[in-house]
Amino acid sequence: MTNSSNLASRQKQEKTTRRTIFIISLLPLTLIIAVTVALVVRSWPILEQYSLWELLSGTVWKPMRGQFGFWPFIAGTFWVTAVGVILAVPPCLLTALYLAEYARATTRVIIKPLLDVLAAIPSVVYGVWGVIVIVPFVGDVLRPALSEWLGFIPLFASNQPTGYSILSGGIVLAVMISPFIIAVTYEVLMTAPQDWRLGSLGLGATRWQTIRYIIFRQTLPGMIAGIVLGTSRAFGETMAVMMVVGNVAQVPRSVFDAAYPLPALIANNYGEMMSIPLYDAALLGAALILLVIVLIFNLASTLVLQRLLGRNWV
Amino acid sequence: MKFRWQRRHVGELIARILMYFSFVIVAGSLALILWTVLSKGLPALTWDMVSQTPKGGFYLGKEGGILNAIIGSLYMAGGGTLVALLFSLPLALYLETYLGESRWGYWVRLSLDVLWGIPSIVYGAFGFTIMLALGMRASLLGGIIVLSLLELPIMTRAMDEVIRRMPRDLEQAALALGSTKLEVAIRVVIRQMMPGIVSAILLAFGRGIGDAASVLFTAGYTDRIPTSLMSPAASLPLAVFFQLGTPFPEVQQRAYASALILTIIVLVISLGSRWISAQVGKYSVK
Numbered sequence: 001m002t003n004s005s006n007l008a009s010r011q012k013q014e015k016t017t018r019r020t021i022f023i024i025s026l027l028p029l030t031l032i033i034a035v036t037v038a039l040v041v042r043s044w045p046i047l048e049q050y051s052l053w054e055l056l057s058g059t060v061w062k063p064m065r066g067q068f069g070f071w072p073f074i075a076g077t078f079w080v081t082a083v084g085v086i087l088a089v090p091p092c093l094l095t096a097l098y099l100a101e102y103a104r105a106t107t108r109v110i111i112k113p114l115l116d117v118l119a120a121i122p123s124v125v126y127g128v129w130g131v132i133v134i135v136p137f138v139g140d141v142l143r144p145a146l147s148e149w150l151g152f153i154p155l156f157a158s159n160q161p162t163g164y165s166i167l168s169g170g171i172v173l174a175v176m177i178s179p180f181i182i183a184v185t186y187e188v189l190m191t192a193p194q195d196w197r198l199g200s201l202g203l204g205a206t207r208w209q210t211i212r213y214i215i216f217r218q219t220l221p222g223m224i225a226g227i228v229l230g231t232s233r234a235f236g237e238t239m240a241v242m243m244v245v246g247n248v249a250q251v252p253r254s255v256f257d258a259a260y261p262l263p264a265l266i267a268n269n270y271g272e273m274m275s276i277p278l279y280d281a282a283l284l285g286a287a288l289i290l291l292v293i294v295l296i297f298n299l300a301s302t303l304v305l306q307r308l309l310g311r312n313w314v
Numbered sequence: 315m316k317f318r319w320q321r322r323h324v325g326e327l328i329a330r331i332l333m334y335f336s337f338v339i340v341a342g343s344l345a346l347i348l349w350t351v352l353s354k355g356l357p358a359l360t361w362d363m364v365s366q367t368p369k370g371g372f373y374l375g376k377e378g379g380i381l382n383a384i385i386g387s388l389y390m391a392g393g394g395t396l397v398a399l400l401f402s403l404p405l406a407l408y409l410e411t412y413l414g415e416s417r418w419g420y421w422v423r424l425s426l427d428v429l430w431g432i433p434s435i436v437y438g439a440f441g442f443t444i445m446l447a448l449g450m451r452a453s454l455l456g457g458i459i460v461l462s463l464l465e466l467p468i469m470t471r472a473m474d475e476v477i478r479r480m481p482r483d484l485e486q487a488a489l490a491l492g493s494t495k496l497e498v499a500i501r502v503v504i505r506q507m508m509p510g511i512v513s514a515i516l517l518a519f520g521r522g523i524g525d526a527a528s529v530l531f532t533a534g535y536t537d538r539i540p541t542s543l544m545s546p547a548a549s550l551p552l553a554v555f556f557q558l559g560t561p562f563p564e565v566q567q568r569a570y571a572s573a574l575i576l577t578i579i580v581l582v583i584s585l586g587s588r589w590i591s592a593q594v595g596k597y598s599v600k
Contacts, residue, residue: 007492014494021408024401025418028425028467035432035440042443091336098333111341113588118344120517120584121577122524124551128573129347131558132354175343182340206326229431236433238527239555263435263527270439270531287439291432298431302424 036291043285046278055285061249068282070289072249076166076259077290079252080241081234083170084177089227092181099182100189101197101211112183119179127243130172135244138171139163143256157254164246167255172240177230184226184305191309192218225304232297236290238263262286348577355574358567364575368537373560380572383553385539387576389454390547391523394461398469398518401462403511406473407499410480423474429467435527437464442531454540454547457533461522469518476510476591477503513591520583524576526551550576 040047046055046068058069099108139162147158192215200210216223246258247268270283366379405422413419441460450456480503488498504511526549534546535556550572557569 010494010497014496017496018408018412021404021412024405025408025413025422027401027405028422028429028470031463031466032425032428032432035436038440038443039436091339094333094336095340098337102330102333114344116588117581117584120520120524120580121347122526122551122580124524124526124554125351125573125577126347128354128554128558128570129350132570133346133350175347178340179344206322208326208329209322211329232431236431236435238433238435239551243555243558263433266435266439267527267530270442284439284443287436291436294431294433294436295428298428302427302431306424 032295036288036295039284039288039291043281043288046281046285049278056289059251063276063279063282066278068278068285070262070286072251073260073262073265073286074289075251076245077235077261077263079166079255079259080169080173080245080261081231083166083255084173084234085227085231087170088174088178088181088230092178093185093223095178096182096185096189097211100186101207101215112186115179115183119183123176123237123240124243126172126176127240130168130240130244134168134171135163137163138165138168138256142167147256154253155255158256159254160246160256160258162246162258164244164258165256166245166252166259169241169245169259169261170255172244173234173237176237176240177234180233181226181230184229185223188219188222188226188305188308189215191222219308221304222308225301225308228297228301229305232294232301235297236263236294238267242267262290266290351570351574351577354567354570355572355577358571359574360571363568363571367539373557373562373565380548380550380553380568380575382537382539383548383550383572384575386454386533386536386547387523387550389540390457390461390529390533390549391519393454393458394465394522395469395515395519397458397462398465399515402466402470402473402518403504405470406477407503409470409474410477410503411495411499423471426467426471426474430471433527434464434525435530438528438531441528445532451544452532452534452546453544454533455543457529457547457549458543460528460532461525464525464528465518465522468521469514472514472517473511476514477507479510480507509590509593513587516583516587516590520580520587523583524551524580526555550579 050058050068055068055070056074057071058067059071060067060069061072099111103111143158143163143165146156150156151158196214196218197210200214201207205213241261242264245261245264247260247264248258249260249265250257252259266283266286270280360379362377363379364384365381366377367382368380369376369378409419409422413422437460441456441463445451445456484502484506485498488502489495493501529549530552533549535548535552536546537548538545540547554569554572554576557565557572560566
């Protein structure tokens, strides 16, 4: 008799715990909604006063005079991210291919943990590296050389004397997201069935032909999703970029121009100058723009990777 | 049969050269980072740096160290990790034990993945608005809460992946003996998967201690070691950032040393977590 009552109490305990933890499982979704709602509510004053188009396409940022044009910051974010991703993707894809298709097992065993360790290095350390190495390199070597040879192309024109520029930000970003992109694309490549590889090689194809005609067919969506995921990481990256990109509110025209990405705008100004009307709403509006872009990118790439890997990417 | 060069062999050769080349570039630039931090930081690293708080004129190049930032970072990341653990361990066990591959489980995992991708500056801005609404000032507590939000998805998803590797037969044996699912989760799964769980905790801690953008507004910065949850707290990444921003070479040297300290802490944690996760199943029932 005692036994069964014991069982009943245990089952009751199980039930209550289960209900309690169910509440915790609501937490992640609630948090996403809470962040979005909080940012919308707090940036509402500025959304109410100006039209969305005015805010997104305005190029003048003078909070003291009530002019809030986000375009320089949005453009800056896109430029830095684009340069970073363009620089990162080809070497990262090739490295992932090398690791997945060519490298010996021992190389893989060494490289994989190393990538995890490198992915753990804090962004501020990448920023320090950027300031010490990349900024002088871009300012003293790349800028004179490239603007000499390619200066007639507006993209490479040199309009300012320092290395604090989009290119520096892009290089730092590229190095920063590369462990991540390599890890995801490697994982995706490994989903291609070994039989296909062996079959293709057995028919006399070279390894590169196998990759091009067999492996890519299978894994292209996943590779793209991995790159998009890396891009969304790059979008929100704050400290490292902010330390090397110059932070000048202008619409950039060349990779040697300084830029002022959205995260840097928030980090540099939020918490101060709250007395200026609408300033704080404008900065939270910047956070909202960032959040919306990242949410879209993330959701799309996560869904593709999920279908491909049969599980979520961690 | 004699080997004859064909176009495809040239393609293979080019592809192979490009791959080696990019492998070297990627590995080289990552090695360059470690080398830069080491070679710049080591000469500036003194015992005073890690054992003293900033004295008067520290930011002009005078005496002192960054003990305030080291302690502040450890408090903040430690506190954030503890708070995140309170939610993520039950959540990860729940995902595995009760939700499994169900529809709700899918949604919870998806939202965790999306949360993981939200930039830390957005968490920082969000945390600060909430603190303003509650009338809180920048403080250790604010930093802990924001870091716990940041760490929650990382820790939960890492644990979830570990717990998934739990041997099914062990779970079923315990169920067959009449345990409830809750008892299996607490007495069998946690014990069996302890190394993996610890490694997930360390992973989240490492992410938390290195994050600057989220604690920028929420924790503030101070030269003193925080004495209560309500006092502002310094952190290592911000110490690096602020010191590098000064125009004095001596102070910039210290920024390099601080970056080295931060890197060492993070690398030790990361390697430790790898070592521990390799122990999964070593001391538990096979």
